[in-house]
Amino acid sequence: MTDVSSTPESPWLRRATVDLGAYRANLRHLREVVAPAELMAVVKADGYGHGATAVAAAAVEAGVTWLGALELANAHELRASGIGDSVSILAWQFASTETFERAVAERIDLGISSLAQLEAVARAVASVAEALAPDAAAAPIDAPALVHLNVDTGLHRDGVLVGEWDALVSRAIELRDAGILRLRGVYSHLAEASDDEDTESAETLTEAIGRAEGLGARFERRHLTASSAGLERPELRLDMVRMGANTYGIPVTDGVTAADRGLVPVMTLSARIARVKRIAAGTGVSYDYTYRAPRDTTVALVPIGYADGLSRRSQHGVTVALRGKRYPIVGRVAMDQFLIDVGDDPVEAGDEATLFGPGTRGELTVGEWADLIGTIGEEIVSGLGPRIPRVYV
């Protein structure tokens, strides 16, 4: 039994390596695929667990000019990290008491889902203008809010229902005419329940845009699709596609691999074997002895657990790669660690185990891992905890 901390060249226990080159390559490829539509790189949820500021900077290097942040705090963090307003950042999930002064001042694009939000944005524009030029209340506002009106076309999360659409649009037109906002976009988000239902949602969006134009609105861009329909339904791309999962090399269509889509998984999750033990046939391991060795064998301790975001369900059928070979997780996944059965193979403490990655060294991809435990790759990567350092290459 060797303690990994005593191995001089291997001071780390666990880490997520984020291949920014692969991320940029995915973005360049996706931009080509969706052109002439624009590509928004969605970096919400801390860049799906990859680290939002690092991936956002890489996205900008790859020529992306739209970022999807979700919350204002994240949008502000991106601006503070040095992303200037030549790059647009969309936020669309707000507290009901949100005030939008900083968002207006920092030129954050705002996805608007209610009349109350629109009024709060208008108040923010007035107060920002007042702060900039207190003596010139009647002067033209030179920083109108950047607004995207969100129609609920069936998902029933964000967006206004069609019945409330005309009222929202009419007020937005008044505010536009007063120089308080720009109609930067109109959008919706698909349920992806079936192609036919997505088509109906797209038709609902088209009708809503038609009605808004009848009222006098002119939107600078229309957007609807995310990773799935953005690739599978070219006719629904409109002017912009908002993609998260694909950009991280996690294709979302059943039975489709990253390679099938010309993408590379960006994150590799690895850990160094902490301990190796020889056990006799019949020996139970980990909590509850849910696994008893069928023969004399060696078990190796992998120091990642459910506190790091690794589901306890991974006990059933998931493998980890070591020296190019796959070994099954055996026994309960604990808070900080789990065991793999390596048989009679010469595994040592300090060996690097790859949980998931691009699949080039025998390891699973995160999509394969997710399939085995009945979830999606996005849930795994975005759920990885802060004890796992993100290392950028």
Ligand SMILES: *Cc1c(COP(=O)(O)O)cnc(C)c1O
């Ligand atoms: C998360 C999200 C996306 C990106 O979804 P992916 O399937 O990961 O591409 C796009 N649009 C909205 C509104 C979202 O919430």
